[in-house]
Ligand SMILES: NC(=O)c1ccc[n+]([C@@H]2O[C@H](COP(=O)([O-])OP(=O)(O)OC[C@H]3O[C@@H](n4cnc5c(N)ncnc54)[C@H](O)[C@@H]3O)[C@@H](O)[C@H]2O)c1
């Protein structure tokens with residue numbers, strides 16, 4: 564079994580300034596970020612980089628249209644290195660900005676244009692979620708062949724950033740809602756990769772379990788001390804999200820992400836929150852359909868971390884998550900009954916890279932059952 568750890572260099576800095584000095588940021592660097600991240604951490608440094616703010620091109624997660632506009636605004640020959648500083652959305656667009664523009668954005672995502680790296684890429688996450696800083700995926704909202712919007716991952720090892728810099732200090736301005744959504748996303752990466760039947764390896768398991776331990780300890784602190792308890796634990800959350808990224812780079816994500824992508828793509832539910840809406844039910848189905856095997860080990864691990872019995876592990880996990888983020892039925896996001904059928908078809912048509920990692924075979928009937936129970 565091939566064990567890819569991380570392709571790039573992993574660094575940790577106390578401040579953005581320390582990073583900027585070490586990496587000698589200059590005029591041929593493209594700093595792609597958000598203004599509200601730039602202002603508190605970078606503005607006063609007087610950097611000579613080309614600075615571009617994502618929000619100038621629309622709000623929310625990357626879409627085909629947004630990325631097309633960004634490409635049009637930033638000349639391909641105007642920079643040699645991309646410094647992507649932000650959440651998963653920023654890092655995923657940063658990955659695309661590091662490529663040669665071999666076709667349209669649509670062609671890239673539908674594998675009709677080649678992925679050819681052209682610029683160096685430095686990824687600096689300011690949420691504690693996606694692990695995008697170490698992964699080989701860029702996710703965007705695209706239109707499929709029926710004209711419906713969904714989220715699709717462009718996957719290539721050529722997208723992995725050369726340098727990953729963790730600066731946990733930059734998470735201190737992250738508001739509680741995106742913090743909670745991104746931390747739950749990281750937990751789900753750790754769990755999905757741990758349960759991945761064919762691709763989990765000794766390294767993915769090591770990183771996945773460590774990520775679960777760190778995140779659940781953080782959740783316990785927040786459950787006890789309230790949302791501000793996260794502020795003394797940002798280093799651990801940031802490290803855990805990166806570990807979970809390393810785990811799923813290796814072992815892949817699965818059912819939860821596959822089923823969440825049409826939900827996120829259609830109703831613009833934040834990524835971590837749309838995963839969370841499905842996570843508990845997916846685990847329950849796994850437990851019912853295949854109680855022996857990895858799910859039993861997983862419950863043992865959760866019982867070890869949280870206390871309580873193995874039999875109650877999923878229930879205790881759900882109760883702890885509820886203290887972080889309230890679980891809502893899908894209908895509260897706009898999901899309609901007819902989506903059960905349409906989304907199930909979309910999952911099978913567009914998300915095979917994730918479907919194949921499901922802990923139990925993912926049939927259309929099972930997908931529909933899970934959506935119906937979360938509805
Ligand atoms: N490439 C991958 O491996 C991968 C994996 C999972 C998800 N994703 C993608 O990542 C995106 C989700 O990423 P996310 O959860 O990090 O959310 P995000 O990038 O959408 O950011 C969430 C919000 O927090 C704000 N924000 C980020 N950092 C901040 C800071 N330090 N201070 C103040 N505000 C801050 C952002 O501007 C945004 O409004 C989705 O598009 C998802 O599809 C990618």
Ligand SMILES: [Fe+2]
Pocket residue numbers: 693748749752820834838
């Ligand atoms: Fe995710």
